Amino acid sequence: MPGAVNLGRMRAGYKARLPFTAAAAAILLAGSAAIEAAQPAVLRAAVRSWRQAHERAIVTDFVTLLSMPNVATNVADVDRNAAWIEQQLRSRGFTTQLLRAAPGTPASVFAQRQVRGARRTVIFYAHYDGQPVGQRGWLTPPFEPVMRTALAGGQTVDWRAVAPPFDPEWRLFARSAGDDKASIEAMLAALDALEASHIRPTVNIKLLYEGEEEQGSTHFAALVAKNLDLLRGDLLIMGDGPMHQSGRQMVNFGNRGFIGLTLSVYGATRPLHDGHYGSWAPSPAVSIAHLIASLRDDDGHILIPHFYDDVAPVSAADRAALAAMPPVEADLKRALGLARNVGPARLADGYLAPTLNVRAIHVGDEGPAAANAIATHADASLDFRLAPGETPQHTRELLEQYLTSQGWFIVRADPDLETRLAHGRIVKVVWDEGGAIATKTPLELAASRAVVASIGRTVGYPPIELPIVGASSGMADIVGQLEVPMAGVSIANYDDNQHAENENLRLGNLWDGIEVYAGLLADLNW
Numbered sequence: 375m376p377g378a379v380n381l382g383r384m385r386a387g388y389k390a391r392l393p394f395t396a397a398a399a400a401i402l403l404a405g406s407a408a409i410e411a412a413q414p415a416v417l418r419a420a421v422r423s424w425r426q427a428h429e430r431a432i433v434t435d436f437v438t439l440l441s442m443p444n445v446a447t448n449v450a451d452v453d454r455n456a457a458w459i460e461q462q463l464r465s466r467g468f469t470t471q472l473l474r475a476a477p478g479t480p481a482s483v484f485a486q487r488q489v490r491g492a493r494r495t496v497i498f499y500a501h502y503d504g505q506p507v508g509q510r511g512w513l514t515p516p517f518e519p520v521m522r523t524a525l526a527g528g529q530t531v532d533w534r535a536v537a538p539p540f541d542p543e544w545r546l547f548a549r550s551a552g553d554d555k556a557s558i559e560a561m562l563a564a565l566d567a568l569e570a571s572h573i574r575p576t577v578n579i580k581l582l583y584e585g586e587e588e589q590g591s592t593h594f595a596a597l598v599a600k601n602l603d604l605l606r607g608d609l610l611i612m613g614d615g616p617m618h619q620s621g622r623q624m625v626n627f628g629n630r631g632f633i634g635l636t637l638s639v640y641g642a643t644r645p646l647h648d649g650h651y652g653s654w655a656p657s658p659a660v661s662i663a664h665l666i667a668s669l670r671d672d673d674g675h676i677l678i679p680h681f682y683d684d685v686a687p688v689s690a691a692d693r694a695a696l697a698a699m700p701p702v703e704a705d706l707k708r709a710l711g712l713a714r715n716v717g718p719a720r721l722a723d724g725y726l727a728p729t730l731n732v733r734a735i736h737v738g739d740e741g742p743a744a745a746n747a748i749a750t751h752a753d754a755s756l757d758f759r760l761a762p763g764e765t766p767q768h769t770r771e772l773l774e775q776y777l778t779s780q781g782w783f784i785v786r787a788d789p790d791l792e793t794r795l796a797h798g799r800i801v802k803v804v805w806d807e808g809g810a811i812a813t814k815t816p817l818e819l820a821a822s823r824a825v826v827a828s829i830g831r832t833v834g835y836p837p838i839e840l841p842i843v844g845a846s847s848g849m850a851d852i853v854g855q856l857e858v859p860m861a862g863v864s865i866a867n868y869d870d871n872q873h874a875e876n877e878n879l880r881l882g883n884l885w886d887g888i889e890v891y892a893g894l895l896a897d898l899n900w
Contacts, residue, residue: 414831414897420571421892425563425885429538433521433546435462436559436884439502440519440548444555446503446589449480455502456481456585459558463581466565473601475593480585482597484604487579495578495607496898497858498891499849500557500614501587504550509875516877519548525869525878542882545867551879552870557613558583560865560887567892575895580607587614590808591848598852609821610853610860611894615845616868617883619702619721623890624838625826626862628814630725631760632846633769634733634806638753639665639799640789645747656798658752659737665801666754668780669773670730674716678776681728686763688726691817692841696722699838725844729759757806759846766809777801813850814842815859824900825861832893833886865890 425432442458443451460470460483468485480503507516514520522528522545531544561581568575582605584594598605618624641658642651670676699722703715717724737752739745758769774784783797786804793800815822817839829837843862853860865887866872867880 414893417571417573417893417896418832418889420573421564421567421889422885424567424570425888426539428563428566429540430534432559432563432884432888433533433540433881435562436546436555437519437548439555439559440546440551441517443517444502444504444550445506446480446586447506449478452480452503452585456483456583459483459502459583460485462562466562466569468579468581473597473604475597475600479593479597482585482594483581483583484601485579485581487575489575489578492576492578494576494609494898494900495580496894497580497582497605497607497610497856498561498894499582499584499610499612500561501554501584502550502558503585503588504553504555505588505873507549511875513876514547516549516875519546519551521546522878540881542880542885544881545878546881547876547878549877551877552616552866553872553877554587554614554866556866556879556884556887557891560884560891561613563888564891564895567888568896573892573896577895577898578607579895580605587847590806591810592808594848595851595855598855602855606856607858609825610849610856610858611825612847612849612860612862613864613891614847615843615862615864616866616870616872617864618699618838618840619706619868620700620838621868622700622835622838623829623833623886624840624864625822625829626840626843626864627817627822628762628812628842628860629849629862630728630762630842630844630846631764631766631810631812631850632757633760633766633809634755634757635773636753636755636802636804636806637662637665638751638788638802638804640751640794640802641748642750643791643794645745645750648746648748651748655748658749661799662735662737662752662754665782666732666735666756669756669776672716674724674729676728676730678772681769681772684763684765684768685727685761686814689816689841692726695817695839695841696720699840722840722844725840725842726761728761728764729844731757731759733757759844760810760812762812762814762842765811770805774803777803808848810846810848811850812842812846813853813860815853815861817841819859820900821859822861824898825863825894828893828898829863829890831897832890863890863894 442455444455456472463485464470468487470485472481473484474481521531521533523531525545586592639658639661641656646655703721733755735754738749777784782799782801785800785802789800826837826839865883867883870879871877
């Protein structure tokens with residue numbers, strides 16, 4: 375985990391945060407009281423001092439945001455989040471508007487502020503929608519934020535009744551606490567800290583907060599295409615994802631592509647007694663197991679012919695960055711209860727290659743519902759993480775060509791009796807909607823170096839540089855349309871349980887994230 379922030383008790387009592395008014399923004403832009411090009415140490419100290427005096431107000435705002443349901447499939451809930459975020463930004467002097475690809479689609483919040491004398495425009499991206507919340511094991515309702523003293527077995531904390539400073543090891547539990555509302559709250563607090571300290575940003579600011587990232591950004595590319603002139607800038611900073619497992623601040627420069635699908639295989643038209651028919655009728659459970667085993671081996675290598683042909687070569691700069699990353703694998707194995715790993719020995723070394731993951735296999739029943747019967751069908755849910763150079767379309771073609779070569783007859787809907795009688799091996803292939811290619815910004819670009827340098831000055835050590843993260847997003851289409859380099863700056867703790875039950879954010883990560891974002895606003899030049 376990141377080192378604890380020094381939270382010595384402030385001599386002054388708690389001071390409520392004042393809203394960032396349009397008048398205050400005008401003062402900031404005019405520069406009458408602004409500190410020009412604040413020194414990194416001065417900037418960091420000013421932001422930290424402000425945060426220490428306003429911890430309760432920051433957490434109060436964050437809890438308000440986390441209390442709003444935001445599952446991406448419910449557009450009405452998502453819109454309520456968008457309206458709250460837009461109001462927060464407008465009160466801080468931003469020009470704002472809600473962007474939609476089409477009526478009835480989730481809104482993206484756009485806000486901008488011009489800064490006198492700034493030569494560059496930076497687009498800060500995050501998403502405010504969240505994953506579904508139906509997972510078993512939530513300790514408390516996912517939209518009723520609760521503070522706990524630790525990740526596992528921690529005690530509930532009544533933070534409203536406790537005098538700050540708050541323990542940076544406390545964790546706030548709620549859906550989207552780490553993925554991805556933390557980046558939005560860190561930005562809001564960073565803006566307030568700079569305004570209160572009379573420190574002017576060094577870049578023009580554009581904020582783009584998406585409302586359907588967790589549903590695959592289905593409409594986001596069209597939204598960007600409709601608003602290209604509005605959204606253009608010199609650099610896109612993506613505030614999604616967790617920090618490095620070592621707890622050190624990390625900058626990444628891309629993400630893998632993605633395509634998902636469901637496979638279904640078939641047996642008899644009705645369940646069969648496995649004693650009478652087990653040595654004669656094909657078993658869908660066995661068929662799906664053999665099919666999956668033919669797609670990848672136990673070491674994670676994809677067995678589909680020519681699957682690796684399109685993978686872009688790894689550059690010398692990328693190899694050097696990967697080699698410089700601190701080792702975390704031994705600690706991860708202990709924490710996760712793993713005696714072995716698949717693929718490369720070092721975790722990040724696999725990010726520039728594709729993977730095939732089996733998300734789920736469903737066949738028959740188990741437990742009290744189990745029956746000694748051969749099931750009628752079996753389903754498997756899969757996804758591919760694509761390396762730079764690969765495309766969803768070619769992935770579809772390669773997989774289906776391979777299935778056909780192995781004797782599978784491909785259908786798009788459940789087969790009728792005539793089809794079942796004509797083909798001994800039938801597989802229904804249903805591809806998930808959408809898909810994405812990988813995106814990757816060279817580490818050597820001036821903008822890339824500027825982000826690394828700014829964060830290094832803030833945290834006091836060279837941040838980890840990761841050429842690409844293992845996760846995926848729809849950002850490649852966006853980056854391509856805007857023709858802009860991208861850097862990913864994550865602030866969430868690596869064990870934040872994103873996409874799962876008991877998602878949480880460690881408070882110290884939020885405190886550090888506020889300082890990092892303030893530095894990117896007021897100490898970024900190239």
